[in-house]
Structures are given as structure tokens and as C-alpha cells.
Amino acid sequence: MVWYEKLGSFAAILYELRTLSHVRIGSGENIKLPTPIDNPQTRILRLEPGKAEGKWVVYIPASSLHGVLRSTLEDYMRTQLSPYDNKTVKDLKKDLENANVKNVNVEGWKSFLERVGSYSESIPGFDELPLYREVCYTTLEFDACQVPPASAAKKYYLTSIVGRMDSNEAHLPCFVCQLFGATGLRGRVRILNAYPSKETMETLPLDVITRVGINRVTGAAEEGRLFDLEAIPPGAAFYFFVVINNAFERVKLHYDPQDSQRCKEEERYKQYKEGLGVDEDLNYIALFEKSVELVSKGLVPIGAHGTVGFGNVEITELARFETRDEKTTREFIKVLTKRVSFTGNELRDELLKINEKYSQEGKDILKVKSDKIPDLDDSLYPWLARKLAELARSKLSKSQQSGASG
Amino acid sequence: MKQLLVEKYSIRLYGNCSVGVKEGVVRTALDFVPATTILGAAASAYLLYACDGSALCYNCNARCPLRQIWDALKQRELAISHFVPVSQQEGDPLKEYFLYWFQLRKRAPRKSVHAHVALNRAVKGAQQMVKVGSKSEAELRGLFYGDEVWAPPSNEFYGFLAASSRDTLVAAQEVMSFLDLAQLGGRGKYCFVEVTGREPLTSVNAFLGELSKSWDKGSQLVAAGGLAFTQSEAEQNLLRAYSLRIRAVDIERMVPRAYTDSRYVSLYELLLGNVERIYVSTTDPPPVLRIDEYLPEWSLTGMPDLKLSPLGWNRVVPVNWVKGHVQAK
Numbered sequence: 229m230v231w232y233e234k235l236g237s238f239a240a241i242l243y244e245l246r247t248l249s250h251v252r253i254g255s256g257e258n259i260k261l262p263t264p265i266d267n268p269q270t271r272i273l274r275l276e277p278g279k280a281e282g283k284w285v286v287y288i289p290a291s292s293l294h295g296v297l298r299s300t301l302e303d304y305m306r307t308q309l310s311p312y313d314n315k316t317v318k319d320l321k322k323d324l325e326n327a328n329v330k331n332v333n334v335e336g337w338k339s340f341l342e343r344v345g346s347y348s349e350s351i352p353g354f355d356e357l358p359l360y361r362e363v364c365y366t367t368l369e370f371d372a373c374q375v376p377p378a379s380a381a382k383k384y385y386l387t388s389i390v391g392r393m394d395s396n397e398a399h400l401p402c403f404v405c406q407l408f409g410a411t412g413l414r415g416r417v418r419i420l421n422a423y424p425s426k427e428t429m430e431t432l433p434l435d436v437i438t439r440v441g442i443n444r445v446t447g448a449a450e451e452g453r454l455f456d457l458e459a460i461p462p463g464a465a466f467y468f469f470v471v472i473n474n475a476f477e478r479v480k481l482h483y484d485p486q487d488s489q490r491c492k493e494e495e496r497y498k499q500y501k502e503g504l505g506v507d508e509d510l511n512y513i514a515l516f517e518k519s520v521e522l523v524s525k526g527l528v529p530i531g532a533h534g535t536v537g538f539g540n541v542e543i544t545e546l547a548r549f550e551t552r553d554e555k556t557t558r559e560f561i562k563v564l565t566k567r568v569s570f571t572g573n574e575l576r577d578e579l580l581k582i583n584e585k586y587s588q589e590g591k592d593i594l595k596v597k598s599d600k601i602p603d604l605d606d607s608l609y610p611w612l613a614r615k616l617a618e619l620a621r622s623k624l625s626k627s628q629q630s631g632a633s634g
Numbered sequence: 635m636k637q638l639l640v641e642k643y644s645i646r647l648y649g650n651c652s653v654g655v656k657e658g659v660v661r662t663a664l665d666f667v668p669a670t671t672i673l674g675a676a677a678s679a680y681l682l683y684a685c686d687g688s689a690l691c692y693n694c695n696a697r698c699p700l701r702q703i704w705d706a707l708k709q710r711e712l713a714i715s716h717f718v719p720v721s722q723q724e725g726d727p728l729k730e731y732f733l734y735w736f737q738l739r740k741r742a743p744r745k746s747v748h749a750h751v752a753l754n755r756a757v758k759g760a761q762q763m764v765k766v767g768s769k770s771e772a773e774l775r776g777l778f779y780g781d782e783v784w785a786p787p788s789n790e791f792y793g794f795l796a797a798s799s800r801d802t803l804v805a806a807q808e809v810m811s812f813l814d815l816a817q818l819g820g821r822g823k824y825c826f827v828e829v830t831g832r833e834p835l836t837s838v839n840a841f842l843g844e845l846s847k848s849w850d851k852g853s854q855l856v857a858a859g860g861l862a863f864t865q866s867e868a869e870q871n872l873l874r875a876y877s878l879r880i881r882a883v884d885i886e887r888m889v890p891r892a893y894t895d896s897r898y899v900s901l902y903e904l905l906l907g908n909v910e911r912i913y914v915s916t917t918d919p920p921p922v923l924r925i926d927e928y929l930p931e932w933s934l935t936g937m938p939d940l941k942l943s944p945l946g947w948n949r950v951v952p953v954n955w956v957k958g959h960v961q962a963k
Binding site for chain 2: 234235272289290291294295299350351366367409414415417418419420421469471473558561562564565566567568607608609610611612613
């Protein structure tokens with residue numbers, strides 16, 4: 229399997245995340261944070277330049293964003309696509325019992341079957357669970373994509389039973405793992421923590437919510453069930469930065485013997501595009517944006533207490549750098565890697581120059597999607613995010629000036 | 635190395651970053667960024683973002699900057715140090731760098747633990763632990779785990795590149811410029827790197843002179859940043875070391891093998907060939923050695939003859955030098 233080893237396209241995107249309801253990302257019980265609340269909201273220490281003392285800043289961890297975007301895409305794909313050969317776990321068990329595979333000894337099968345069976349207790353209706361080719365259950369060990377598969381039995385399952393293989397009969401991970409990564413396979417998406425804007429960083433209030441468990445028999449408050457928790461209030465804005473390598477590369481389809489026939493593969497791409505409601509092409513950025521869209525529509529909550537109204541957010545893209553072909557990408561990256569040797573505004577000027585060059589060909593590298601671009605804090609956002617925000621603001625002010633003079 | 639050109643590199647990390655070892659379900663963070671991590675991250679970004687070669691890196695004959703630095707590392711014309719947290723104290727960066735290893739209890743990076751739990755995709759709740767047979771803790775990590783990460787101000791690190799020729803240094807600069815785009819460490823997808831400074835060091839000769847004065851034949855040396863040697867080197871009893879606790883690292887299990895059809899490369903495989911085991915000494919307390927010969931430049935290049943020296947290990951300084959400075963502080 230040849231993976232993404234050369235960069236053919238690139239996207240670096242700045243998003244705004246605005247809370248529509250309370251949002252709570254807990255820090256765990258054993259983390260020492262400056263708060264007396266039972267269940268504190270997670271915070272990060274931010275230092276003043278050159279000082280050892282700092283302030284605690286409320287933030288949304290990148291791993292929570294990554295997790296929610298990933299699981300949303302998984303859910304969406306399972307909703308929109310059909311199970312592979314309409315298989316369920318029950319069929320899988322039958323398939324495994326009848327399997328006759330070289331290189332898998334009796335112990336290997338026994339162990340694999342034992343692992344499949346171990347979920348029967350913890351997942352109600354486990355036998356009816358549908359199995360998909362395009363999306364795996366990352367938390368079910370037997371079904372999770374893995375490169376290379378840990379055992380011959382698992383390889384047989386991944387390639388022959390759920391069809392996740394390439395034309396060489398090697399395991400090709402599901403669409404979601406191709407984008408977000410799997411065990412042994414680096415994902416294409418990198419996400420930074422979401423921090424509040426510079427202006428609100430120190431003033432962002434947190435709500436303290438007190439709750440109590442009700443005794444179902446007496447209807448009164450249950451003793452010892454009083455607790456409080458911290459949560460981010462509705463209306464708070466956070467900003468996060470995402471980089472997607474080879475963003476515009478098409479998702480790799482799993483092998484189908486009919487693909488060798490003319491146009492069959494294109495037909496499959498078309499079917500997937502329609503099935504998944506993707507506008508442009510079935511590429512990695514399209515899948516990522518679909519996931520952002522679903523979270524942003526409030527279909528999936530972020531963080532804890534999602535079933536009691538917490539976690540609704542709106543995510544808006546503010547600006548992005550994007551390159552769609554290898555030539556533009558290489559040229560863009562070349563400028564970025566000279567950063568350390570540039571002084572003053574040289575990097576900004578070089579980026580503007582290259583953007584100008586390609587915008588004349590209709591291939592803008594810098595795209596600004598909002599008229600409010602925040603000033604990002606030096607100590608929390610990396611240079612590429614800061615540069616993106618700076619250039620986006622400069623582009624906006626130019627267009628406002630030319631609009632005013634026009 | 636005949637003549638040493640030394641450059642200081644400073645980096646700042648953004649997001650949740652760490653390099654460490656798994657201990658149970660928690661990935662602990664080290665007190666430094668290993669040279670191999672820095673080099674591997676830069677090289678990996680270089681391969682992704684800049685490499686034009688069509689052949690696999692192992693077999694490629696192109697004279698690219700990456701190949702140039704592989705060769706330089708093998709020939710010991712280039713050495714990279716581990717990166718340590720930026721010192722809050724002003725002073726000679728080389729001195730501060732070496733003293734760091736002897737003041738770990740005061741200056742070790744600030745760390746915090748981030749706990750994660752995976753959501754069970756089938757029932758939409760937190761994933762429960764399912765223990766089957768001899769399922770190990772390592773396997774449970776995928777479900778519930780913690781990451782110890784470096785917290786500010788310990789998100790700023792610095793280290794050194796020492797090269798014996800201008801050409802090698804330029805090649806290394808070219809590859810290191812990709813560090814800005816690299817994923818670094820265990821949670822690389824949540825970690826962004828920024829190279830905040832690159833400057834030639836002018837104080838090298840003065841520093842080496844100071845080390846030279848502090849050593850008399852037969853006096854003790856101490857390894858800043860730990861010792862690392864391979865199985866064959868350990869068997870040779872090359873080091874008459876004491877106060878040395880050694881942790882054996884099984885490289886087969888520690889380093890994921892690059893795919894056979896991949897352009898990505900394993901630093902260890904390139905430099906060491908088929909080495910089965912690497913032994914790494916602990917850095918706290920630093921291992922003390924008694925060796926008959928000593929050259930001050932070993933503080934920058936590592937002890938000669940040990941294969942892992944160009945990769946940040948085996949940098950020794952006289953115990954007397956350390957005592958003088960630590961007591962003075």
C-alpha cells in the first residue's frame with residue numbers, strides 16, 4: 229500500500245467555535261486546577277513572555293475536537309451507507325466458523341473469536357450490529373483498522389470479511405481512518421486546541437452549575453448526591469486551527485473486482501458522493517468539512533452532558549490557506565520553510581506575492597470567509613495560524629479600502 | 635571532527651505535546667526532547683513536503699540534503715544534541731545546557747496529565763474496559779489513557795547542531811527548516827512546532843577550553859543527557875562505568891518499522907543496521923565514568939566509537955567542571 233508520501237495539496241484552516249449552550253470538557257478529578265469546584269472545566273496555563281508566572285486559560289482540547297469530528301463522521305457514514313454485503317456480527321461469527329485460512333492456527337482463531345465474543349455483554353444487541361467496509365468501529369478491537377493487522381486472523385477479517393483491502397489484497401483502512409488515522413497509520417488531520425480570543429482570554433466567565441440526584445421513590449433530593457460543575461456559558465467564542473495534508477486527494481476506494489472495467493471506479497466515486505452528500509469530489513477535505521458541518525448544525529454535542537442540553541456549538545470557517553496541486557503546494561511550502569531566514573515583513577510579502585500570482589490563475593491560496601478575523605495570541609497559536617490570521621486581516625482591510633475608494 | 639561549527643536551535647511547541655514512554659495506561663513525558671525525535675520529525679516533514687525522489691529512501695542515490703545529513707551522521711561529521719527546556723537564567727547557552735542535566739530536580743519541565751476516554755461507537759457511552767485473556771495494559775491504552783504533556787514554560791526547548799563543514803551545516807539547516815511543519819512526539823497531531831531561533835555559537839572555543847582545564851588524567855567524567863550504546867558495544871565492556879543504572883530498550887518493539895514500500899526511514903536502521911538492542915542509561919542521576927582519555931569536544935559530539943553518539947547521547951563533561959558550577963550556583 230502506498231500511502232500519502234508526497235504532498236500534492238494542503239489546507240490550513242482557522243475556525244471559530246461559538247458555544248450555543250453550556251459546554252463542559254472536564255479535566256478529570258486528579259488534575260490540580262485553581263478551582264474549588266467538584267468537576268472543573270479544563271484549563272491551560274498561559275505565561276507572560278519571559279515570566280514564570282502565568283494565568284489559567286479555559287480551552288477546548290484538540291483531542292476532544294478531533295474525537296467529536298471523527299465520531300460524527302463515523303456515525304454519518306454508517307447512517308448513509310449500507311453494511312458490507314448486509315453483514316452483521318451474527319454473519320461474521322458464521323463466516324469465521326467456516327473460514328479456512330492458511331497461516332492462522334487454531335489458537336489464533338480461538339483468540340480472535342474470543343475477542344469478538346467479549347463485546348456481547350457490554351453492547352446490547354451486539355449480534356445485530358451491522359458491519360461496514362467504509363467505516364470501522366474504532367473502539368471494537370476486532371473491527372478497528374490497523375496497519376499492519378496484528379494477526380493473520382485479523383487480516384483475514386479486515387480484508388476478506390469486511391472487504392477493506394486494496395488490489396494487492398493488503399488491508400486498506402476505512403475512509404475515516406484514511407483521514408483521521410488508525411493504529412500504525414498517521415492521520416492527515418492535525419488540530420490545535422481551541423482557545424478564546426485575546427480579548428476574552430482572561431475575562432471569559434465560567435458558569436458554576438449545581439445539580440442534585442433525585443430519589444426516585446421519595447421524589448426528594450438524595451443525600452450525598454449534590455455536586456457542582458463548571459461549564460463554558462453560551463455565546464463564548466473559541467478559535468482553533470487545523471492542517472490537512474493532501475486535503476484534496478481523493479479518498480482511496482477499496483478494491484472491487486469490477487473496477488478494472490472501464491468507468492466502474494468513477495461510477496463508485498459518483499455513488500459515494502451522492503450517498504454522502506459531498507458537493508465537489510470525494511476527497512479528504514470534503515469528508516472533514518462534512519463532519520464540521522454536522523457538528524455545527526448541533527446534531528452532535530461536544531463534551532460532557534450532551535443528553536441534557538450541553539455541548540451545542542456552531543463552527544464557522546474564518547480563513548484558510550489552500551493549495552490544490554503539487555506545483556502550487558511545493559512553491560507555497562518553499563516559502564514557508566524559509567521563514568526562519570526571513571526578517572521583518574519578508575514572509576508576509578512573499579506569501580502575498582505567491583498568492584497574487586496564483587489568484588491571477590484563479591487558484592487563490594489565501595481565502596477569507598469572514599469579515600471578523602481575530603488577533604491570535606503569540607503564546608498559544610503557532611506561526612502558521614498567526615500568519616494566516618494576519619494575512620486574512622490585511623486582505624480584508626485592502627478590500628474594504630478599495631470598496632470605500634470605489 | 636576537526637573544526638566544529640555549532641549552531642543553537644530554539645523551538646516552541648504549541649498544543650499538547652510530549653515525547654515519552656508508555657507506563658501502563660499513561661504516556662509519561664521525558665525531561666527533554668531526544669535528538670532522534672527532533673531529527674526524525676524534521677526528516678519526516680522533509681520527505682513529505684520536499685522530497686522529489688521516486689525511489690525508496692533506503693535505496694535512493696540522489697544527493698539531497700537529507701541523504702547528505704544521513705551520511706554526515708554516519709561519518710560523524712554531524713552531531714545533534716537533545717533539546718532541553720529554555721533556561722530562565724541568562725548566561726552562556728552551552729554552559730546552561732550542560733548544567734541542566736545536573737539540576738533536573740530544579741529545572742525539569744513542568745508537566746500535566748491529560749486523561750482521555752474513547753467513546754464506544756456502538757453504545758455511545760464511555761468505552762468500558764474489556765479484558766480478554768492476557769490482554770495487556772498496552773492494549774487498554776486505546777480505550778482509556780492519559781498523556782503527560784509539557785506545560786508552559788516548558789514548551790520552549792533548545793539544543794545544538796555541531797558540524798565539521800559548512801556544506802554539512804547548510805544541508806542540516808535545509809532539513810531542519812522543515813521542523814516548522816513537522817509533527818513532533820507522541821501526540822503529534824495535536825502538537826505544532828515553531829523554530830523560534832537559529833544562531834551560530836561563538837562561545838564554543840571558550841567553553842571547550844574551560845572543560846579542558848577541569849580535567850586531569852584519570853579524573854571522573856559525567857554523562858550529560860545519558861548514555862546509550864548498542865548490544866555489541868555493551869558486550870565489549872567499552873565503558874568502565876559505575877553508578878550506572880541501565881534500561882534496556884528493545885528497538886524492534888520501540889520503533890515502528892517503516893513499510894517496506896515506503897520512503898520513510900528509520901534513523902536507527904540507517905545508522906545502526908540490524909541492531910537488536912539499545913541500552914540507555916538513566917539521566918537522573920547522571921552516570922559517572924572513569925575513562926583514560928578525554929577530549930572536550932566530546933561534550934558536543936559524544937564519545938567516539940559509540941554508534942549512538944551523533945544522536946544526542948554520550949556527551950561527557952568533567953565532574954570537576956560540574957561541581958564548580960553547580961556549587962557556585
